[in-house]
Amino acid sequence: MKLKTKLRLGIGFLFVILLSFGAISLYQINRISESTVLILKDNNHSLQYAKEMRLLIDGDSLQQATSISRFKDLLEKEKQNITEPGEKEVVLQLYKALELFLATGNNNQLAQIKSAIYQIEDLNMQAIVSKSQLSEKTVAHSTLYLGLAAFIFFIILFTFILSFPGFIANPLALLLDGIREIGKKNYKQRLHFKGTEEFAQLAIAFNDMARKLDSWESSNVAELKSEKLRIETIIEQMQDAVIGTDEDGKIIFLNRLASEVLNLEERSVTGKTVEELSSKSHLLKTIVTKTDDQLIEIVLNNKPNYFSLETNQIAIPQILDGEQTLSFAKRTAGKVFILKNVTNFKELDQAKTNFMATISHELKTPIASIKMSLKLLEDSRIGELNTEQHHMVNHIQDDANRLLKITAELLDLAQVETGNIQLNVIQSNALEILDYAINAVKLQTQQKEIKINVDIPKQLPMLWADQEKTAWVLINFLNNAIRYSGAHSKIDISVILSDQWLTFKVKDYGKGIAEQYKSDLFKRYFQVPTDGQHKSGSGLGLSISKDFIEAQQGKIWVESELGEGSCFSFSLPIVK
Secondary structure: OOOHHHHHHHHHHHHHHHHHHHHHHHHHHHHHHHHHHHHHHHHHHHHHHHHHHHHHHHHHHHOOOOHHHHHHHHHHHHOOOOOOOHHHHHHHHHHHHHHHHHHOOHHHHHHHHHHHHHHHHHHHHHHHHHHHHHHHHHHHHHHHHHHHHHHHHHHHHHHHHHHHHHHHHHHHHHHHHHHHHHHHHOOOOOOOOOOOOOHHHHHHHHHHHHHHHHHHHHHHHHHHHHHHHHHHHHHHHHOOOEEEEEOOOEEEEEOHHHHHHHHHOHHHHOOOOOHHHHHOHHHHHHHHOOOOOOEEEEEEOOEEEEEEEEEEEEEEEEEEEOOOOOOEEEEEEEEEEEEEEOHHHHHHHHHHHHHHHHHHHHHHHHHHHHHHHHHHHHHHOOOOOOHHHHHHHHHHHHHHHHHHHHHHHHHHHHHHHHOOOOOOOOOEHHHHHHHHHHOOHHOOOOOOOEEEEEEOOOOOOOOOEOOHHHHHHHHHHHHHHHHHHHOOOOEEEEEEOOOOOOEEEEEOOOOOHHHHHHHHOOOOOOOOOHHHHHOOOOOOOHHHHHHHHHOOOOOOOEEOOOEEEEEEEEEEEEOO
16 A cells, blocks of 8 residues: 555545544534423413413403403413423313303312412423433533543544554654664665565665665775785885874774884774884884984994885865765874885984094195195295296185185085084175175076066165075085076075075076975985986985084075976165
8 A cells, every 4th residue: 555545544534533522513403402392482471371371360350351361372282382291281271260260250160270370390300400401411421422522532642643643653663773774884774664665665775775785885996905915015115114094093004114113013903093103112102202413323233224204194185074065174094104215314423423524624734735836836935037037926815715625615514414514693694695606506507498577676785694504505506506597597696684694596497396395304314306307415405404503593495386487585684
C-alpha cells in the first residue's frame, strides 16, 4: 500500500470516528429533548384548561352565559387533549355533571364539577411527576452512553495516534540512522523496509548508494596504500634525515638516516609521543622544540656533523559548515622536521675562514716589506730617481696600498664568519659607498651588457655606517642581481630618504623568489633551488650581509614575486 493511501485512510478513519461520536451525541440529545417536550406540551395544556375552568366556577359559579360558553370551550379542548389513563372517564363525568347543573341549577352538581376538575389536575400532575422521573432516567442513560462512547472512541483514537505515526516515523528514523552511519564512513550499512512501496524503493536506492560508496572506498583505500608506499619509499631514500609528527606530537615516520642520527628504530617509536621518547633520545626533543637558527652538532662515527633544521607545517583542507554558507579552511595535521647535513659546507667554510685568516696574516709581512723598500727608494740619501722611476714607485705604492686594503677586507670577512665582527661606524658618504660598489661590479656588467640605472635624491645626508662593510653588502646585492639577470637586461639602484633612515634598494628583473623561501633567505647555508641555468653560491653572502647591517643598527629585507624579479634592500640611520 502506498504512503499516500495510508495517509488518506488514516485521515478518513479519524473523520468516521468523529462522525460516529457526533451521531451518537445527537441521538441522545434528541431523546432528552423529546422527553422534556412531552412534559411541557401535553400535561401542561390539561393543567391550564383545568385551572381556567376552576377559576370560572370560583368566579360566578357559572351564572353568566359567557362563563358557561367559555367553560364549554375549555371542556371541549380538554376532551381533545386527553393523554393519561382514566382522564377520559373523568372528562365524561364532568360533561354529565355540567349538563345536570345547567338543567337543575343544583349546587351538588357544581361540587361534582369541581371534583372532576381536581381529578383532571391530579392525573396530569402525577403524569408530570412520572414523566419527569422518566426524563431524568433518559438523561442519566444518555450521559452514560455518551461517556461510554467517548471512552471507547478515546481508546481507539489514542491507539491510532500511537501506532499510525510509526508507519512513517519508524522508516524515517531508520533512514536517518543509516545516513549518519554513512557520514561515519560505515559503508556496510543497509536498510530493509517491508510493505510501504515508497520506503522500499528508498531502501533500494540507499543500499545501492552505500554499495557504490563501499566499492569506491575500497578502490580508494588501495590507491591510498599504493601512494603511501610510494611516498614512504621517496622519504626513505632522501639524503636528509626526515621526522614526521601528527597534531598530537606522536611520531608518524622516521626515514633511515633519521633513525641513524637519533639512534632509534622506526618500529619502536612510531605512534609514541616525543615526551615518551625523551628519556631514550634527548636529541629528538631538542629537534622538535628548537626555535632558533643555530646549527645542530651531532657526533656520528666519532666525528662531529652539523645539521640545519627545517620545520614544515602539514596543513590539510577542511570544510566548515556554517549556518548559511560553507567555508573552506586549512587545519594543521602535524609537522615534518628535515635535518640537512651541512657538515661539508661547515668544513669548507671553516677551511675558507682559516685560509683567509692565514693568507691575510701571511700577506701583511711581504706587503710591509714592499712598502718599506719603497720608502727606501724614495730616500734621496740612497740616490735620486729619475721621473720614470718615480712614476713606477708611485704605481707600486698604490698597488701595495690596494693589496693591504684587500687583506684588511679578508680579515673583516673572517671576523664575520667567526662571529667576531669589528665595526668602524663613522659619518659616511652614501654617494661614495654607491660609487665604490658600482665600480666594483663594472667588469661583470660589461661582460653581460647589463645596464645599471641609478635613482638618488639631489642631496644625500651623511649616515652612520662602516663604509667598507656597507659597500661590501651593496656589492653582494649587485653580484646576486647580475647572476640572476639575463644578458642585455637592466638593474635598478635607488636610494630613498625617509624619516631617520636612508634606504638602498637593488632591483633585478630575473625570475624572482618563491614565497616559501623568503623567510629562510638570510639564513646561513640556505640556497634557493635553481633550475640549473644559474650557479648558486655558498649560501653565506646574504647571511653575512645581514650580520653587517644589523651590527650597524640597520634593517635588511627582500621583496620578490615569481616572474617579476627581486628587490633587496637595507636601511641605515642618518646623521641628524
